[in-house]
Amino acid sequence: MASYGTTTQRPATSSPSPTISRDDESEESARKYLNSFQFTCPFNIPSTPESAAVRIIKNLAKFSLYYAIFVWTVLFITLIPERKVSLILLVAMTEVTVLYFLLLRALPNSVVLHKIIDKRVVLFLLFMITSVELILTRAFIHLFATLSATIPIVILHAVLSKREQVSVYEEARGAGELVPLVEERVSDAEPVNLV
Structure with missing residues (x-):
């Protein structure tokens, strides 16, 4: 009962983990960011005159x-x-x-x-x-x-x-939801565009 209220520390049995320098961390995070970065152009030439007409009508609206x-x-x-x-x-x-x-x-x-x-x-x-x-x-x-x-x-x-990214927004707008203006990843292989 004499040791009531005191704590004893046990010595650590594992060896200290190797430290990663900040330069390695920043290079690794930059590499991950560049691998996940995708540039999409909002403009392209329609393949047929019919698709051009449909695109004109949708974009005018x-x-x-x-x-x-x-x-x-x-x-x-x-x-x-x-x-x-x-x-x-x-x-x-x-x-x-x-x-x-x-x-x-x-x-x-x-x-x-x-x-x-x-x-x-x-x-x-x-x-x-x-x-x-x-x-x-x-x-x-x-x-x-x-x-x-x-x-x-x-x-x-x-x-x-081109209007391909707007289809998810239109479906959600019909359901009365708000869609965030960011891109979320479901997994590393497949990005899901929410806009």
Whole structure:
């Protein structure tokens, strides 16, 4: 009972393990990283005209907002030096469009806004009103020059951009899940792309 509360240490019977230098660890981790690194190009040329047409339709649906912002930005820049009234009307119609989208987001259960009135029809009408305003303010040359310069770029991007990585995201979006924007490995041999 005299040794109550004291601890005794036993001597170690194993030999000390060899130490790995930090340089070896960093080289090994860099080698593992380089072996797991895969570069994928988001662009390629479609094999057939049918696949090009399908790719155009899918990419126009996927990137429509970005394409519209691209065309709007180029039109905005071309109107800055000479057409101040046209620029003000373009900004006003942009604000009307933004308010429409805010109304759609604020009332997600509205039958009138989501079922009866199709947003594509509303956006087409807003585009037509903007075009008429630009034509009436004699900025139609800027409008047609902008459209003739940006539409080929949009079509070229829609043809060359491949969508293979988006299929998992679309399936998960339909199920109401959020997909992380990273790539997880199931095993060392097979990477699973989650985007």
